[in-house]
Amino acid sequence: MTELVFRFPAPGPDPMVTDLEGWTQVEGNPTMQTWVQHTSADGSVISGTWAATTGTWHATYKFYEFVHLIEGQITITPDGGEPVTLRPGDGFVVDAGFKGLWKIEAPVKKHFCIKLK
16 A cells, blocks of 8 residues: 655665756856655655755756755746745745756755656
């Protein structure tokens, strides 16, 4: 039987450490760590924890993502759009098709939920 409620454990010792597909460093030397901690039974949704150091990426999104920012500060600027600054406690969505800058202004930790299908 599939778990109907899943509580995220603390992130484990073996995160993915490569930059996400569609993310290109444009300022500084930021690093990221990604822990996929849960996948829905039908494989259409993944969720987990992501951490990053300061610097800036240009990101291109193929999928919808919901984020809850736990630590740090990010300013996200869509290409041709206005910047949005996000702080701990903020919840936000980045829609599929987003293209723009993610400037990590203070080291970040977030929970994410991405709809793949």
